[in-house]
Amino acid sequence: PPPGQIIDGKAVAERLRGRLAARIATLPFRPGLRVVRVGDDPASGVYVRNKDRAAAAAGFDSATIQLPAETREADLLTLIEALNLDPAVDGILVQLPLPPQIRPDMVIAAIDPAKDVDGFHAVNAGRLATRQPGLVPCTPKGVMHLLREAGAKLAGARAVVLGRSMIVGRPMAQLLLDADCTVTIAHSRTRDLAAECRRAEILVAAVGRPEMVRGDWIGDGAVVIDVGINRTPQGRLVGDVAFAEAAVRAAAITPVPGGVGPMTIACLLENTLEAALRRRGAVT
Ligand code: NDP
Numbered sequence: 251p252p253p254g255q256i257i258d259g260k261a262v263a264e265r266l267r268g269r270l271a272a273r274i275a276t277l278p279f280r281p282g283l284r285v286v287r288v289g290d291d292p293a294s295g296v297y298v299r300n301k302d303r304a305a306a307a308a309g310f311d312s313a314t315i316q317l318p319a320e321t322r323e324a325d326l327l328t329l330i331e332a333l334n335l336d337p338a339v340d341g342i343l344v345q346l347p348l349p350p351q352i353r354p355d356m357v358i359a360a361i362d363p364a365k366d367v368d369g370f371h372a373v374n375a376g377r378l379a380t381r382q383p384g385l386v387p388c389t390p391k392g393v394m395h396l397l398r399e400a401g402a403k404l405a406g407a408r409a410v411v412l413g414r415s416m417i418v419g420r421p422m423a424q425l426l427l428d429a430d431c432t433v434t435i436a437h438s439r440t441r442d443l444a445a446e447c448r449r450a451e452i453l454v455a456a457v458g459r460p461e462m463v464r465g466d467w468i469g470d471g472a473v474v475i476d477v478g479i480n481r482t483p484q485g486r487l488v489g490d491v492a493f494a495e496a497a498v499r500a501a502a503i504t505p506v507p508g509g510v511g512p513m514t515i516a517c518l519l520e521n522t523l524e525a526a527l528r529r530r531g532a533v534t
Contacts, residue, residue: 255400255502257475262399263392263512267308270519274309281526283312283341283367283519284333288326288352289319294345297515304515310522311338323352327360334362340529341367341522364529367521370416378424383528385521390422392513393454393475394429400502402452402473405430410450412436412443412463412490418456418477426452443467455490465495474503477510 274281283305287298298314305312317326326344333342342365344357358366363373369387377384397404409431413419423435436446447453447467455463456477468474478490489506497503504510 254497254500256497257396257400257502257504257509259392259396259504259509260512262396263516266395266513266516267304267519270516270523271308273523277526279526279530280309280311281341281522282336282339283310283343283522284339285312285314285343285345286317286326286329286333287314287345288317288321289349290316291345291347294347298345301515301518305519305522308519310519319349321349321352323356326352326357330357330360334360334365339365340526341365341518343368343518365525367518367525369421369521375416375421378421381428385525386425387417387421388514388517388521389418389456389477389510390425391517391520392510393422393477394425395513395517396475396504396510397429397452397473400473402502404452407431407451408434408449409452409454410434410436410446411454411456412447413456413458413477415456422454422456422477426454457490459490460488461490461492463491463496465492465499468496468499470499471501472499474500475510476504476506479506479511 285298285301302312302314333339342361346354348354358370361371363371366374366385369385374384378386409426411419411423414435414437423433426433431452434446436443440446444467447463448469450469450472452473454475458478460480460482474491474496476489476491480488482488487507
């Protein structure tokens with residue numbers, strides 16, 4: 251990639267959504283997505299609204315089911331069972347975080363793996379780990395799109411993933427490994443994080459610590475993907491990477507906002523289309 255390229259996730263996401271819309275226009279049905287939201291966590295409110303808008307614009311049959319904050323776990327599980335059985339529903343997403351009376355593990359396990367468009371079900375995690383076709387978590391999937399769009403050379407490259415969560419870090423490492431990177435997963439117990447990062451030709455930061463990755467942690471010419479979304483006490487959104495410092499060293503870097511964020515929603519829609527085609531026996 252050319253030096254100092256800023257990877258425009260908004261534009262890449264828009265193009266992906268355009269391709270999905272074009273594909274859906276050729277189908278005799280509309281892929282169905284149901285987003286279930288319990289309570290009204292303000293952080294997820296904007297996200298849920300953006301999902302609805304993007305889904306409708308691309309031609310999905312999409313709806314958000316809003317439940318009260320005091321909903322019992324058993325009632326949420328009953329709803330999920332109904333969505334599992336509903337032939338018009340191809341994708342089910344339960345918005346996290348959930349209120350304390352509901353165990354997220356129970357909810358994730360209740361979703362039909364064929365409709366699990368978040369890709370969090372153990373069956374889908376297992377498929378990813380064993381290289382079988384399945385639904386892949388949206389954020390790491392979006393990162394792979396961005397790396398390819400940025401022209402990053404993946405085969406043989408040293409990739410470092412900062413963070414080992416089920417949602418981002420772990421599936422991210424699997425996808426990079428499947429793309430033939432040499433992958434290191436770093437976390438809070440890693441000794442000398444800066445040195446690990448400096449060796450990276452591809453660096454994906456998903457730690458949730460504002461601007462933790464400094465400019466001198468970036469190797470010259472690295473491709474840097476910042477998954478972090480953190481709000482400063484002043485209310486500004488920043489990533490896990492100190493952007494201005496890192497941009498000077500990196501060959502390409504994603505901004506926050508406008509990098510990985512928009513890709514997550516586009517990949518949710520991509521997963522919903524994939525789930526719809528697979529459920530109907532079409533090869534994707
Ligand atoms: P988690 O809190 O689940 O995981 C954070 C990971 O970072 C853990 O593995 C943790 O290590 C590691 N970590 C935390 N502090 C440090 C540290 N000081 N040094 C090294 N490693 C550390 O977060 P998520 O994976 O869910 O999310 C990460 C970030 O990405 C957040 O900012 C989140 O908001 C953002 N995000 C953005 C999305 C998007 O659409 N762009 C989607 C999902 C998340 P350990 O395991 O040892 O505790």
